[in-house]
Amino acid sequence: MTKFIYAMSLFLLAAISIKAQPIQKTSSCLLHGSVVSSTDATAIAGATVRLYQLKKLVGGTVSDASGNFNVKCPSSGSLQLRITAVGFKEVDTTLNVPTVTPLYIYMRAGKHTMDEVTVTASEKRGMTSTTVIGQTAMEHLQPSSFADLLALLPGGMTKIPALGSANVITLREAGPPSSQYATSSLGTKFVIDGQAIGTDANMQYIAGSFQGDADNSRNHVSYGVDMREIPTDNIEKVEVVRGIPSVKYGELTSGLINITRKRSQSPLLLRLKADEYGKLVSVGKGFLLSGKWNLNVDGGLLDARKEPRNRFETYRRLTFSARLRRKWNLGERYVLEWSGATDYSLNIDNVKTDPEIQIHREDSYRSSYLKLGMNHRLLLRRKALVGLQSVSLAYSTSLASDRIHQTEAVALQRDYVVPLAYESGEYDGLFLPMQYLCDYRVEGKPFYSTLRGETEWLARTSFISHHITVGGEFLLNKNYGRGQLFDITKPLHASTARRPRSYKDIPATDILSFYAEDKATMPIGKHQLTVMAGLRTTQMLNIPASYAIHGKLFTDTRVNVQWDFPSFLGFKSFVSGGFGMMTKMPTVLDLYPDYVYKDITEMNYWDVRPAYKRIHIRTYKLNQVNPDLRPARNKKWEIRLGMDKGAHHFSVTYFHEDMKDGFRSTTTMRPFIYKRYDTSVINPATLTGPPSLASLPVVTDTLLDGYGRTENGSRITKQGIEFQYSSPRIPVIQTRITVNGAWFRTLYENSIPLFRSAPNVVVGTVAIADRYAGYYMSTDKYDKQIFTSNFIFDSYVDKLGLILSATAECFWMSNTKRPATSSVPMGYMDITGTVHPYVEADQSDPYLRWLVLTGTAGQDMDYRERSYMLVNFKATKRFGQHLSLSFFADRVFYVAPDYEVNGFIVRRTFSPYFGMEIGLKI
Secondary structure, eight states: OHHHHHHHHHHHHHHHHOOOOOOOOOSEEEEEEEEEETTTOOBOTTOEEEEEETTEEEEEEEOOTTSEEEEEEESSEEEEEEEEOTTBOOEEEEEEESOOSSEEEEEOBOOOOGGGOOOSOEEOOSSSOEEEEEHHHHHHHOOSSGGGGGGGSTTOOOOOOOTTSOOOOOSSOSSOOOGGGTHHHHTEEEEETTEEOOOTTOOOOOTTOOTTSHHHHHOOTTTOOOGGGOOSTTEEEEEEEOSOOOTTOOSOSSEEEEEEEOOSOEEEEEEEEEESSEEEEEEEEEEEETTTEEEEEEEEEEEEEEETTEEEEEEEEEEEEEEEEEEEEETTTEEEEEEEEEEEEEEEEEEEOOTTTOSOTTOEEEEEEEEEEEEEEEEEEEOOSSEEEEEEEEEEEEEEEEEEEEEEEEEOSSOOEEOOOSSSEEEEOEEOOSEEEEEEEEEEOEEEEEEEEEEEEEEEOSSOEEEEEEEEEEEEEEEOSOEEEOOTTSOSSTTSOOOOBOSTTSOOEEEEEEEEEEEEEEEETTEEEEEEEEEEEEEEESOOTTSTTTTOOEEEEEEEEEEEOOOBTTBEEEEEEEEEEEEEOOOHHHHSOOOEEEEEEEEEEOOSSGGGOEEEEEEEEEOOOOTTOOOEEEEEEEEEEEEEETTEEEEEEEEEEEEEEEEEEEEEEEEEEEEEEOGGGOOGGGOSSSOOGGGSOEEEEEEEEEEEEEEEEEEEEEEEEEEEEEOOOBTTTTEEEEEEEEEEEEEEEESSOEEEEOOSOEETTEEHHHHOEEEESOSOEEEEEEEEEEEEEEEEETTTTEEEEEEEEEEEEEEEEEOOOOOSOSEEEOTTSOEEEOOGGGGGSTTGGGGSOOTTTTSOEEEEEOOEEEEEEEEEEEETTTEEEEEEEEEEEEEOOOEEETTEEEOOOOOOEEEEEEEEEO
């Protein structure tokens, strides 16, 4: 790796130091300009620009993402300029050189051909596997949130909306998200208009919540982005990078979601959607002010239910966005562009109990998330064939007000005690009343700030062109909230003892990164070789010196290579592959966890007279900080094959990923010394108040117990095959056929040995769990596979303004294996805190033999789900240029044969999901 980094550094330095070779003085000049739409002044990317003189081609190029082009031409004479672009009428005009530049070419929209309407996602032809989801595909899908778009990815399937719980993402993964393997979701980076969505300062959770609590399914701390919060109506394009992304993007392990929003003049767009689970309304418009300023304004409201018949668990989302852009021409060689955006969003989860069955009317849960964000970007472009091309500076910031408010009337069946101490020591506890009202609040104010600078260069040798990118990025994550707020004498759960915590006292995390990348293109005969190699360094600043990552520099090396073959019998094909390292730093909560309080009862005297009762507690205040915590790093490689012939497109990808140090919560064992008072000597008749400790016999004892901490202890290994094929439209029935799918295999396991408490067994007077804990190499291991494919038939009838599609989603198989885990420990800890090796003789020890796990440990387990098929229908009808009506029916038909497992019949049913929407353009 060191040799590779050294070679890479030399390669970049050589590329940067290349000077343009001397060009022989010929009679030529540089013609530059911009290509835009005559309808809304939108930049047209990918327009082909050709220059002819005396019917001979003398120059040509393609417009970039901003519609700009530069082309060399003869310095005098008459030239014929031809510009073509998909979806626009050809421009054919005559120029007399020299002429005034820059040129502004306005192209009129042409009639759409049948092949131009794409209602499915498409695979991008490039060096890394990327799915592109266009605006037409999103409109035809009719999504309520971003989570619905994942059905368009290879291996994706439609799902019933789950808007009553957090929607987190998994890419290229066979299993659902889980807390011990959440790094896969946390490491998927969402970028909107070049600015990342921050989640590292998210601390919105209720401490000690149980499985059935309202907060449990809505808490997405350490899971990354909740996709419910992202509307799709203002999105122009989504790129889902599943392979090795550019080094421009850091703080990720799994993939990149690159969202581009609308930034052009457009009519007023109104969308009204209704389905079983909710209603959505959105409106947006793009303005061209004074012919220079592009302003886009949009907003939306979603009102949804967790389940159609349950009106007491709801989710609401209110969003507003305003985006502004302006360009200035600075002489003939420079263009300055400024873009800015302001975003507002409010998300509310509300849970109440049906008053007809509610025992306590005070019970309620409400979680709100109000966010205000701003971002600005300044871009200077230079019109030149070599040398500096652009310099950009971008800044984004966001501040949110996160609130959880839960009230619950607690009724106890027996006495419970709550400790009152905030520091280690011995204290009296408090007996809880049999009934009380808990008021629990969590107030967070996560703040995110990003500063990013970047330059781009072009350099050319005789046969190699270099596109060089150099930049840096600074991230700040901080939470200014008041944190966990509640009365410890009225806990939400009487069996768990928690203490309030302030978030604003927790330090911020600062992350500094630099990157350099070179995309070199080399023609080899009729072939073409493209290599994109880059290096990114990441360092966490403002971290205590006791942490292992203090002062450490983490390096990500990423390389993508593509070989384009010459056209043969109409086939255009390429082979590409890549390798890369990706790094995700720990979150604020991982680095600075709350204290854990271990409360051990030393004396518990109960009396029928409440004033005579007494409980004495030994409290340990434990620091959960793990100074050895490191960032999670994922090693990924893939190889792709792509082939096109006309409108036939095919691609297949094999990938492999290995992340050995994902974040997980583990148990740290240690002995706790405490006193045991003998209350049997107390004579209730002689008491005049609570018993005194001084008069009671006491012995000192030791208890072995554990507490949680975050470690790099999860391993996620992914491999699989993704494929997609799309055909041209069949002329007779005007139908395109698209087939995509994926086989995923994911191995989940702990990558470090873990402690497990002994079973609750008492031998004589010895409680095994209080004296010993086993140390096991493998305690959590699952091998999951899944294979799915989709057959999509979509028809576009231009004359009728009708788009129809039918999708057969085929679930071919799902297999979950749980290989044998460790049943015999590799070691054990006793009450002295010493870890001993576990030898064969220990299996005969009357105490230590209980550390050998029974049940399913040490046994292979295998579960396979049989195949089934779901059928979905969608239709969109346009009425003139202003009105459209869409309808969808998912899972309207299914084939799911019954099958037998261990003598039991497994019968599956799928509920249909219907909805419709109206679109209006004014």
